Amino acid sequence: MSNKINKDEVRRIARLSNIGLDESEVDKLQSEMESILDYVGVLEKVNTANVEPTSYTVHLENIVREDGEELGPAKKDLQNIDQSKFLDQAPEKREDFFKTHSVFASKK
């Protein structure tokens, strides 16, 4: 795999990341990403045939609770936090809701 990344790709990645990028930043970011990708490229040489991937180093399974089962004390405590402690921190709110722009722009 080539570890080269072109300027359009840099712009595309920034867009996918939902982070604004000035044109003046593109060159520097391109060279930084290339040097890091170059470095991590050493993994290509590792033989991983028939090796299973690891996501977590402890064994995890889904934990389900019975319907109607009482919540533990820690979860109950959390449920009792006053809603305003969260809502008051919103940049904008209306009544009991976060307020933001609509997701879909209206057709002009």
Place this chain on the structure above:
Amino acid sequence: MLDEKYTIEDLHEGLKSKKFSAVEVVENFLKRIEEKDKDIFSYLLVDKEGALAQARETDKRLSQNLDFRELEGVVMAIKDNILVKDLRCTAGSKILENFIAPYDATVIRKLKDAGAIILGKTNLDEFAMGSSTENSAFGLTHNPYDFDRVPGGSSGGSAAATASFQCLGALGSDTGGSIRQPASFCGVVGLRPTYGRVSRFGAIAMASSLDQIGPFANSVFDARKIFNVLSGQDELDSTTVPKNIKPEARKKDKDETLKIGLPKEYFSDNLHPQMRQKMNKAIEIFTKMGAEVKEISLPTTDVSLATYYILVPAEVSANLARYDGVKYGYCQKSENLIENYLKTRKDGFGKEVRRRIFLGTYVLSAGYYDAYYLKAQKVRTKIIEDFKHAFSEVDFLLMPTTPTPAFKIGEMTKDPLSMYLADIFTVPTSVAGLPAISVPFGKVDYENKSLPFGVQIISRWFDENSLLDLAEKFEQLSKIHPHT
């Protein structure tokens, strides 16, 4: 009354014998913070009122002869990516500069229940991404041993506060070495517990499959005391395991000799000659203990950092998607939702955070996932197998915590990759989820300075008890055999 270099044990003795009150202890520490922290800047926030209120509560309990709790009156500092109810929690980022924690992290609830007093919140690299605390949006922390040098990172504030006795112990988080590396740079004890040992609920997530919370302290004894309070299963963090989980039994030979492995990959040219020399002195102490110290090999060492710098950015890009300027935190209002996101996240995040989000987005994007992310997850399996193999031959692994002592402020900031390399000795254990401790071992001469040196010991998964036992023995013997 309370001079420096005293421990939790000393504090408890003083409180019990009424040599001083908890309020006097807190006042003493607040004064010390006022005097010292203008030069060090380990604290982002000092909760004077809260700490004094907690201290009055402790004094009241003591006067009523209520149970003397595990960490009664222990004044602690908390890395500012761990939520303490009603205190600002910034993660060192502009995007959270006004965020007030609505609840306590599980570890904070446990500390409070055990009687600890929280003095304040400490500086860190933004969202714990960095190795020097230079990436904080709020200024840099100085190494207490040389103000021109970094304290390490990302938990640099907690390490520096502990080293300069602006607290008796502190919490940090360790993703790739963020407890052990600053502990080593500042000459204090730092423990990264096994992944799954301590709840991360209420810790601001960086890379969820690696993040772990652990203590800083001025002695192994103190670190153990704090660790014992922190550990245990939590219904709010499904990766935590029951407290009584048994580590894999130590392999016992007929002679039952303690076997310690030196992975030869860590003793290559990467290691500064002065560090090598110092390490030899440390090895002598383990030999004096009666341990058999032998060279072993961890062949995947040289690909561990690369693996880490694929896995971490990938997880970062997912975890930090939540900062959108809608629900809380910094918001740059714009004409539409997309512009809102783009501007908020551009201005709210610092350079390193943005860089990692970009990298993570790249390695997870269509066409690259298999080549980078999946590949790294497979190499991760090989790294774990390597350690398993090593632990079939020896009981502990030993090496310096870092390849060099504390570097100068500004020395590594120009090239992100050189900064990443500062963690090369701590990252492999993180990737494998193993527990590891950095224990101070005097000073090392470096660039005409005398700087703290840390020894890293690694044990089997969930074997913190044996790890702490060995670290304590080493700490005691190193006091008897002077080495500086």
